Amino acid sequence: MTFLSLEPIRVLLYLVGICAFVGANAAYLVLAERKGAGRIQRRPGPNEAGWAGWMQPLADGLKLLAKQIMVPPGTDSLLFRLAPLLVMAPPLMCLVTIPFGENVVARDLNLGLLLVFSFGSINVMALMLGGWASRNKYAIISAARVVSQNVAYEIPMLLVVITLLMMTGTMSLQEITAQQAGGFWHWNLFKLWVNPLMPVTFVIFFTCMLAETNRAPFDMAEAESELVAGAFTEYGGMGFGVFFMAEYANIVVGCCLATVLFLGGWQSPIGILSSGAWGLLWFFLKTYALILTVIWIRWTFPRTQFYSLLNLSWKILIPLSLATLLLTGAMMKLPLLWRALS
Amino acid sequence: MNATFPFSEYLVTAVFALAAGTTIAGALIAVMTTRIIRSVGGLMITCLGLAGLYYFLHSPFLALMEILIYVGAVCITIVFGVMLSEPDEPAEPRRLTRTLRSAAAALVAVLVGLGLAYLSLQGPWPTAAAGAAPADGSVAAIGRALLTTYSLPFELISIVLLLAILGALVIARGGRHRAEPEAGPARRPAAVSNPGTTPQIEPAGADPVPELVTTDSR
Incomplete structure (x- = not known):
C-alpha cells in the first residue's frame, strides 16, 4: 500500500484538488469569457497584464480581495453574509462524484446523478436568500425571477434525465460512462438505434443547463441593463467575487455532467486510448468544448425577455421532454409486450 | 467506513451528532425567529440534518430525495409565497400575553414530545420486515x-x-x-397575460384579442 492510496491522504488530496480546480476554473474562465467576448466583438480583450493578459485573473483577484466588504444598513446581515457561502458550497459537493478519469473520482456513489441534482437545487435558495437579504428592489425582483426561472427549468431537466436513466438503468456516473465504451458511436448522444430521440434530449438538457446556471441568453438573475446587477446589486468586493466563482463552478459541474451523460465521459472517441491520463485528456477536451460553447452562446445571443423565457420552458420544453419520455418508454417496453403476446 | 481511516469508531458517532445537531439547531432557528424568511432558512437546515440522519440509517436515496424535494422545492415554494404576499409584521403583544403564550407552547411541546416518546418506546416495532418492506x-x-x-x-x-x-x-x-366578454369570437385565454412579449402581428381586419384583466376578487 503506497502512501497516496491511504484513505485519509486520498480524501485530503481530493478535497484540496477539487477546491483548486474550482478556483482555477473560475479565474481562467473569466479570462476566457472576456477574451471570447473581445474576439466576438472585434476588440482585443484584456491584454496588458502578462502575455496576452494571462495575469489578468491574478490582478482581478487581488483587487477583489483588497476591497472592503460592505454590509449596507438595513440588510439582513446574517443572511447577507451567508448567501455567498451557500451558493459556493453545492457545486463543490457535486464535484465529489464526477468521474474525471478511469480511476480519478473522489467517491463513486451509486446515486451520483441524484446527488448532483439534489445539491444543485440548493443553489436557487442561496441566490434567492442573497437577493432577499440585500433589501433592494432590484435584488428582490431578481430573486423572484431566479426562483421562477429555476423552478421552470428544473422540470424539463429532470424529465430528460429520467429519459436517460430509463436507458442506462443506473445512477452511478462511473457505470454510465462505462456503458459508453468503444468509440463515439457508443456515446449516449449517438446511440440512435437505442433511442432516436437522444439528440433532442441533449439539446433540452443543454438549454436547461444554461438556464439553471443563469447564463445568457437566460441571465435574468443579473440583467445588468434592467436590474443594475440583479441579486448581486448590493454585493461588493469578494462577496460579489464568490457569486461569480460559484456561477463558473456551476457551469463546470453542468458541463461535466453533460459530458458524462451524453458524450461518453472519459471514454475516447476512437475506442482505444481511454485509460489513465488519456481518459483525463478526453474528459477535459469534451468538457472545455462544452464550456467554450456556453461562452460562445452568451456573446452571440442577446438576453431574452422574461416572459419568452418562461414560455419556452412551460410551453415548449416541458411538453417536448414529456413526449420524449413517453416515446422512450414505449420504445423500450412495447417490443417486450409484443414478444409476450406472440 | 474504511478500516484504514483513523478514529473510525468515533467518526460514526461524530457524524450522527452532526446530523442530529443540525436538525435540532435548524428547528430551533425556525421556531425562535420572528422573520419568516429566517424560519424558512431554519427549515432548510433541518431538512439537511434530516437528510444526514437518513444517510446515517443506510437510506442514501431517501436522504438525497429529502434534499431535492424539501430544500430544493418545498422551501423555495414557501419563500416564493412569502415574496408574493403582503409584508405582515406582527404587532408586539403585551407582556402577559407573551408569557401565557410561551407557557402554552412549552406545555404543548412537552406533552407531544412525551407522548411520542412513550409511543416509540412502548409501541410494537416490527422486528423483521413484514415481507413487504424493502x-x-x-x-x-x-x-x-x-x-x-x-x-x-x-x-x-x-x-x-x-x-x-x-x-x-x-x-x-x-x-x-x-x-369585454362580448367583443370578438371566443378564444382560448392565455395562461398568463404577458405584457412583455413582442406584439403579435395580426392580419388586417382580425378581431383584437380581448385583454385579460386581473382583478382582486376580494
Whole structure:
C-alpha cells in the first residue's frame, strides 16, 4: 500500500484538488469569457497584464480581495453574509462524484446523478436568500425571477434525465460512462438505434443547463441593463467575487455532467486510448468544448425577455421532454409486450 | 467506513451528532425567529440534518430525495409565497400575553414530545420486515415496493397531488375575467397575460384579442 492510496491522504488530496480546480476554473474562465467576448466583438480583450493578459485573473483577484466588504444598513446581515457561502458550497459537493478519469473520482456513489441534482437545487435558495437579504428592489425582483426561472427549468431537466436513466438503468456516473465504451458511436448522444430521440434530449438538457446556471441568453438573475446587477446589486468586493466563482463552478459541474451523460465521459472517441491520463485528456477536451460553447452562446445571443423565457420552458420544453419520455418508454417496453403476446 | 481511516469508531458517532445537531439547531432557528424568511432558512437546515440522519440509517436515496424535494422545492415554494404576499409584521403583544403564550407552547411541546416518546418506546416495532418492506434502501427495491405492494397508496397519493394542482389552478384563475366578454369570437385565454412579449402581428381586419384583466376578487 503506497502512501497516496491511504484513505485519509486520498480524501485530503481530493478535497484540496477539487477546491483548486474550482478556483482555477473560475479565474481562467473569466479570462476566457472576456477574451471570447473581445474576439466576438472585434476588440482585443484584456491584454496588458502578462502575455496576452494571462495575469489578468491574478490582478482581478487581488483587487477583489483588497476591497472592503460592505454590509449596507438595513440588510439582513446574517443572511447577507451567508448567501455567498451557500451558493459556493453545492457545486463543490457535486464535484465529489464526477468521474474525471478511469480511476480519478473522489467517491463513486451509486446515486451520483441524484446527488448532483439534489445539491444543485440548493443553489436557487442561496441566490434567492442573497437577493432577499440585500433589501433592494432590484435584488428582490431578481430573486423572484431566479426562483421562477429555476423552478421552470428544473422540470424539463429532470424529465430528460429520467429519459436517460430509463436507458442506462443506473445512477452511478462511473457505470454510465462505462456503458459508453468503444468509440463515439457508443456515446449516449449517438446511440440512435437505442433511442432516436437522444439528440433532442441533449439539446433540452443543454438549454436547461444554461438556464439553471443563469447564463445568457437566460441571465435574468443579473440583467445588468434592467436590474443594475440583479441579486448581486448590493454585493461588493469578494462577496460579489464568490457569486461569480460559484456561477463558473456551476457551469463546470453542468458541463461535466453533460459530458458524462451524453458524450461518453472519459471514454475516447476512437475506442482505444481511454485509460489513465488519456481518459483525463478526453474528459477535459469534451468538457472545455462544452464550456467554450456556453461562452460562445452568451456573446452571440442577446438576453431574452422574461416572459419568452418562461414560455419556452412551460410551453415548449416541458411538453417536448414529456413526449420524449413517453416515446422512450414505449420504445423500450412495447417490443417486450409484443414478444409476450406472440 | 474504511478500516484504514483513523478514529473510525468515533467518526460514526461524530457524524450522527452532526446530523442530529443540525436538525435540532435548524428547528430551533425556525421556531425562535420572528422573520419568516429566517424560519424558512431554519427549515432548510433541518431538512439537511434530516437528510444526514437518513444517510446515517443506510437510506442514501431517501436522504438525497429529502434534499431535492424539501430544500430544493418545498422551501423555495414557501419563500416564493412569502415574496408574493403582503409584508405582515406582527404587532408586539403585551407582556402577559407573551408569557401565557410561551407557557402554552412549552406545555404543548412537552406533552407531544412525551407522548411520542412513550409511543416509540412502548409501541410494537416490527422486528423483521413484514415481507413487504424493502430490504435495503436502494432505488430498485423502493421502486419495486411502490409498484407492487404499495401500489394503491402510491396511486392515491398521485390523485391527491392532481387534486392539489387542479385546486391551485381554480384558485389562481378565480380573480380573472375578460374585460369585454362580448367583443370578438371566443378564444382560448392565455395562461398568463404577458405584457412583455413582442406584439403579435395580426392580419388586417382580425378581431383584437380581448385583454385579460386581473382583478382582486376580494
